[in-house]
Amino acid sequence: MDARAGWLGRAKRQLYADLRDDPYLRYILLAALVLAGFWFWHRVPSFATWDEYDRVLDALVTYGSVIADPSFEGLRRGVTWSREPFGATLWVYLLAVLPVVLVAAVTGQLDAITAIGTPSRAYGYYEVWAATPRWIWTWSLVFVRLTNVIFAVVTVYLVYRLGARLKGRATGRLAAVLLTVTFGFLKLAKEGGEDIPAMMCFVAALYFLVGYLQTGERRQFYAGSAVGGLAIAFKLTLGLVVPVIALAFLLRARGEDGPLRRALWQPRLLVGGAALGAVVILVGFPSSLVGDFDALFARWFGKTNRLENAIGPTAPTWWWFLRTYASGFGWPLLIAAMGALVASIAHLVRLAPSRATLRERVPGFDERAMLVASLVLYLLFFSRWHDWRVHHISPTFPLVAVLLADTLDRLRTNRQTVGRAVMAVVVVSSAIYAGVGAGMYASMPRDEATEWLNENAEEDATMEVYYHAFFENAIPHGMDLNTPLEPDGSPERDPCPEYIQVGDKELLYLQDIPDSQRSTYVNFAPGPRAEYIRALLEGEYNYEIVAEFGERPPNFVPHRPEPGSLRDLVPLGINPHSDQYGDEQELASDQYVAILRLEGECVESRPVHW
Numbered sequence: 001m002d003a004r005a006g007w008l009g010r011a012k013r014q015l016y017a018d019l020r021d022d023p024y025l026r027y028i029l030l031a032a033l034v035l036a037g038f039w040f041w042h043r044v045p046s047f048a049t050w051d052e053y054d055r056v057l058d059a060l061v062t063y064g065s066v067i068a069d070p071s072f073e074g075l076r077r078g079v080t081w082s083r084e085p086f087g088a089t090l091w092v093y094l095l096a097v098l099p100v101v102l103v104a105a106v107t108g109q110l111d112a113i114t115a116i117g118t119p120s121r122a123y124g125y126y127e128v129w130a131a132t133p134r135w136i137w138t139w140s141l142v143f144v145r146l147t148n149v150i151f152a153v154v155t156v157y158l159v160y161r162l163g164a165r166l167k168g169r170a171t172g173r174l175a176a177v178l179l180t181v182t183f184g185f186l187k188l189a190k191e192g193g194e195d196i197p198a199m200m201c202f203v204a205a206l207y208f209l210v211g212y213l214q215t216g217e218r219r220q221f222y223a224g225s226a227v228g229g230l231a232i233a234f235k236l237t238l239g240l241v242v243p244v245i246a247l248a249f250l251l252r253a254r255g256e257d258g259p260l261r262r263a264l265w266q267p268r269l270l271v272g273g274a275a276l277g278a279v280v281i282l283v284g285f286p287s288s289l290v291g292d293f294d295a296l297f298a299r300w301f302g303k304t305n306r307l308e309n310a311i312g313p314t315a316p317t318w319w320w321f322l323r324t325y326a327s328g329f330g331w332p333l334l335i336a337a338m339g340a341l342v343a344s345i346a347h348l349v350r351l352a353p354s355r356a357t358l359r360e361r362v363p364g365f366d367e368r369a370m371l372v373a374s375l376v377l378y379l380l381f382f383s384r385w386h387d388w389r390v391h392h393i394s395p396t397f398p399l400v401a402v403l404l405a406d407t408l409d410r411l412r413t414n415r416q417t418v419g420r421a422v423m424a425v426v427v428v429s430s431a432i433y434a435g436v437g438a439g440m441y442a443s444m445p446r447d448e449a450t451e452w453l454n455e456n457a458e459e460d461a462t463m464e465v466y467y468h469a470f471f472e473n474a475i476p477h478g479m480d481l482n483t484p485l486e487p488d489g490s491p492e493r494d495p496c497p498e499y500i501q502v503g504d505k506e507l508l509y510l511q512d513i514p515d516s517q518r519s520t521y522v523n524f525a526p527g528p529r530a531e532y533i534r535a536l537l538e539g540e541y542n543y544e545i546v547a548e549f550g551e552r553p554p555n556f557v558p559h560r561p562e563p564g565s566l567r568d569l570v571p572l573g574i575n576p577h578s579d580q581y582g583d584e585q586e587l588a589s590d591q592y593v594a595i596l597r598l599e600g601e602c603v604e605s606r607p608v609h610w
Contacts, residue, residue, distance in 0.1 A: 007223075018160070022169050025160060025176075032156040032180045035434060036189035037149045039441035045137035046450075047471040048585050050124070051391075052192035056140050057125060058082045059093040060116050063101050068114040076290040081118050085287035085299045088233040089194040096143045100136055112136060123483050124469025134477040144192040151196045152189035156180055158203040159398050163405050165210050166367055174423070175398075175405035181430040183437040183576045184328025184390045185397050190441065191585055195394045198235035201227050203398045205241055206371070209248040213366045216252060221273055224248070229277030233284025236300070238395060240381060244374050245273065251369060255361035311582035312387035313517040315563030320387050321379075323561065326573035327580070328390040328397075330433035334573060336426045337400045340407040344372050347410070368406070375399040389584040437576025437587075445550030445591035446503075449474035452547050452595070453499075462497040466610045467505040468521055472586070474501065474549070474593050484610045496602035500543050504550075504592045506533050510557045517563055519581050528609045542600030550592035558592075 018025055047053040058081070065078030079090070104110050112133050119128035129137065159179050164172030179185055188195045208224035211217065228241040249270065256263035282288045287296045312320075325334045351365040378396050382388050408426070412419030454476045457463070464482035465473045475481065482497050508522045509530040515523060536543060537556055553559065560579050561568035572578040577587035 014161070015157070022173065024173055028160070028173065028176045028180060029153055029157060032153045033149065035180060035186050035438050036152040038438045040145045040149055040190050041142060042190065042441050042444055042447060043471070044141045045134050045477050046475065047141070048191040049193065050469070050583050053124065053471060054083055055086060055089050055093055055192050055194070056097070056144055057119065058086065058090050059097045060113060060136070060140065061118065062090070062094065063097070064113045064116045067110055072290075076292070079286045079290045080292045080295065083121070085285050085292065085296050086194065088230060088284040089197070090286050091284070092147060092197060093144055093192070096147045097140045099143060100139045104136070109133070123485050124471055126470040126483060126485065129470065130477070137477070141192065145190065148189050148192060148196045151200050152185070155196065155200040155203055155398065158200065158207060159401055162203060162207045162210065162398070163402050165207060165214070166402065167364070167406060167409060171405050171409045174408060175402045177427060178333070178401040178404055178430070179398055181427065181434040182329060182333065182397055182401065183434040184394065186434055186438055187585055188391055188394055193391070194234040195391050198231050198238050199394055199398060201231035201234060202238055202241060202395050205231055206374070209245065209370060210367045213248055213252050213370065218269055221249070221269060222276055225273035225277040226280050229280030230284055233281050237392065240374070240377055243377065244370065247373055248370050251366040254359060255366070260359070310386045311520050313519065313563045314386070317383050319564050319569070322566070322569050323572060324388060324390050324393055326569055327578050328393070329573070330430055330576065331573035332426055332429035333433070336422070337404055340400070340404040341372070341375065343407045344368060344403050348372060371399060371403055375403065387581070389580065389582055391584060433576055440577050440588055444588060445593050446474040449547070449549040449593040449595060450476055452549070453479065457499060461499060462494045463499040463501055464497045465501045467503060472505060473503060495604045495606070496598060498598055500536065500596045502533060502537065502594045502596065504558055504590050507553060507556050507558050507592070509533055511560070525609060528607070532607060532609045536596065537594070541603045541606045542598060543596035544599045545594050546597045547595040548593070550588060552592060
């Protein structure tokens with residue numbers, strides 16, 4: 001307790017000192033809070049991503065299981081229900097949704113929590129979402145997303161501290177500003193998931209490791225190991241923090257006095273750091289505390305197919321890098337980031353000690369070598385994947401922010417006019433890109449379509465929806481639906497619903513492209529589904545479009561960048577709400593919605609093909 005109080009006390013004093021000594025910091029943190037928190041309630045009571053629904057539902061299922069059976073077995077059943085052991089996110093979201101559970105207890109509605117039970121995954125757990133009162137989803141999502149917003153602001157502050165420890169407050173300020181105006185970072189702050197808390201822990205680990213490189217204090221190494229373990233418990237791809245910690249140890253040992261062998265032989269430090277990190281990882285996974293080690297080991301070591309797992313189309317590695325970073329950064333920030341990486345490597349080459357002075361410590365070399373190596377390590381890691389999305393590369397965002405700030409600060413020192421001009425262009429253009437992207441959340445097509453249905457659809461109207469999961473459509477909570485859960489001819493299926501919804505994902509079947517260019521979730525029966533969607537839109541089944549939300553694609557055929565085409569990538573770094581794949585948050589360009597209403601005789605033989 002005393003040790004924890006000591007760490008918290010030092011952190012609190014450091015924050016107060018920074019706010020007192022740096023008058024700009026409070027405005028940077030306020031900007032981060034405003035941009036990350038703006039319209040954070042989008043899609044509520046529905047969900048922004050599969051990951052968000054999984055993580056929120058995990059917490060509610062655990063509470064429901066324990067309330068229904070207040071025993072170790074009830075706890076074990078709730079914790080192990082999850083699709084996979086997702087680690088420390090469950091601990092955080094158990095706290096985040098606790099107010100909802102307490103309100104349910106006070107108002108006598110705990111049966112709504114216990115009724116969640118062990119839900120079926122069909123159509124994105126639609127049945128449990130529809131059966132659970134709207135207010136439970138609304139407030140669970142509000143608290144979960146507010147938690148992520150707070151983590152995002154803390155991450156910005158930690159990036160400030162990292163930059164300040166690396167070089168000075170000016171570098172820390174600029175790094176914090178650059179992360180704040182990174183749209184990919186703001187987007188992740190507006191959804192539930194492990195990406196932001198994992199990033200926060202990763203930055204904290206880097207901060208402690210830089211402190212260890214500068215001072216040699218063992219407690220800094222231990223703290224970096226512990227927080228690095230927590231980062232891994234949130235997100236397994238943060239496992240790359242392990243070689244980063246090892247590199248920090250080697251760099252520090254290189255500059256120690258005495259024989260190199262003695263400097264490297266520090267078993268107490270190494271074993272202590274490794275043990276501390278391992279314990280944090282183990283405790284970070286609730287599955288380990290209830291004895292579900294089979295699922296845990298499968299989660300840790302069973303993902304051997306991730307390199308070949310194809311969600312998006314087959315394309316060159318450089319294309320996926322440009323696609324994801326352009327979308328998350330915007331072109332000016334991406335170009336500046338690439339230049340900063342090259343400049344940082346060149347700066348390290350100039351700073352590097354010669355063979356004769358290899359054991360001498362060069363001010364600033366070790367810290368920058370660790371940060372550059374961390375970024376390069378992640379780039380090499382992702383280059384082996386078939387495809388990836390913005391949230392996968394999120395650990396690199398703070399690294400880019402700090403290295404770019406450091407590079408711009410050197411440029412400003414060496415060539416003041418040029419440095420200030422480049423800094424202004426990068427910051428202002430990125431702020432516009434991120435600001436426009438955040439502002440667009442206020443008018444999202446699915447939210448507007450949901451509101452239209454609430455206001456215009458009859459009380460007992462039925463709507464037919466298709467693609468993949470209910471939250472990938474505009475669905476008011478409580479509306480009767482035809483879903484893919486009820487096949488053609490099923491007694492539960494209305495053969496002639498009043499409304500049919502067609503969205504961007506259904507329109508993707510209309511693309512005339514090779515199967516290798518289709519994403520995973522629109523490659524099943526593309527021919528029959530394309531024929532059905534086209535006939536439906538052309539009124540063959542007596543349905544007419546009565547409302548549209550978002551920009552209608554030409555002839556209803558969406559355009560996605562051709563794999564391997566550099567020209568097709570250009571718009572992605574200009575429009576922040578550009579096309580995404582897979583488990584990524586779908587933004588405005590992916591949210592076109594057409595509501596069709598039956599305007600004539602019912603065609604009961606309508607072949608749905610879903």
